[in-house]
Amino acid sequence: MTSVLVLYMSRGGHTARIARRICESIAAASGRAEMMDITEAEREGVDWGRYDVVALGAPVLYGTYDKRVLAFVARHRAALEAKPNSFFNVSVVARTPEKATVEGNRYLQKFLRLSPWQPKDLKVIAGKVDYPAWPWHERVMIQLIMKYTHGPTDPRTVIDYTDWDDVRAYGEHLLTLA
Numbered sequence: 306m307t308s309v310l311v312l313y314m315s316r317g318g319h320t321a322r323i324a325r326r327i328c329e330s331i332a333a334a335s336g337r338a339e340m341m342d343i344t345e346a347e348r349e350g351v352d353w354g355r356y357d358v359v360a361l362g363a364p365v366l367y368g369t370y371d372k373r374v375l376a377f378v379a380r381h382r383a384a385l386e387a388k389p390n391s392f393f394n395v396s397v398v399a400r401t402p403e404k405a406t407v408e409g410n411r412y413l414q415k416f417l418r419l420s421p422w423q424p425k426d427l428k429v430i431a432g433k434v435d436y437p438a439w440p441w442h443e444r445v446m447i448q449l450i451m452k453y454t455h456g457p458t459d460p461r462t463v464i465d466y467t468d469w470d471d472v473r474a475y476g477e478h479l480l481t482l483a
């Protein structure tokens with residue numbers, strides 16, 4: 306049975322939800338999947354030998370990635386590259402079709418510039434706008450990003466842009482990398 310490890314970093318919980326859906330879709334397709342927060346992975350260690358495929362996902366925050374993500378991929382580059390691997394990013398700019406592609410999503414291109422690990426497989430996933438859940442200073446920053454990208458700026462907005470069927474398909478795709 307093909308075994309997939311889904312590593313993730315999530316600030317507000319949405320990337321964690323995506324990781325969970327990926328794992329559910331792998332299990333539904335008769336694979337085995339485990340998800341692990343990168344902070345937990347650093348603390349507890351990862352038994353890399355147990356997995357056939359490794360995926361790692363992270364949200365775009367202020368145009369870049371949490372430094373723990375970049376530190377993790379730098380430290381574990383060899384383990385990540387030793388087997389089929391994939392990286393997915395989560396951002397609200399990916400709500401438009403042209404920015405939902407590997408070529409059109411500049412944050413994905415930025416990851417490839419910043420990361421010593423060059424993933425073999427890439428995926429762009431649209432995230433969630435949740436103004437009421439964000440502290441005011443973050444909300445204002447994201448309202449600015451939204452203003453420039455013609456997205457919603459009403460502070461009451463909660464919109465999940467994630468295409469959950471596509472997330473399920475990505476989980477099934479991960480199994481085919483083995």
Ligand SMILES: Cc1cc2nc3c(=O)[nH]c(=O)nc-3n(C[C@H](O)[C@H](O)[C@H](O)COP(=O)(O)O)c2cc1C
Nearest residue numbers: 315316317318319320364367368396397398432433
């Ligand atoms: C502090 C903060 C900064 C963000 N910056 C960006 C950004 O620069 N570009 C973008 O497309 N989305 C941005 N987002 C949107 C997140 O990528 C999106 O909400 C994602 O679903 C968050 O995932 P998480 O809940 O796993 O942290 C930002 C969100 C937050 C909270």
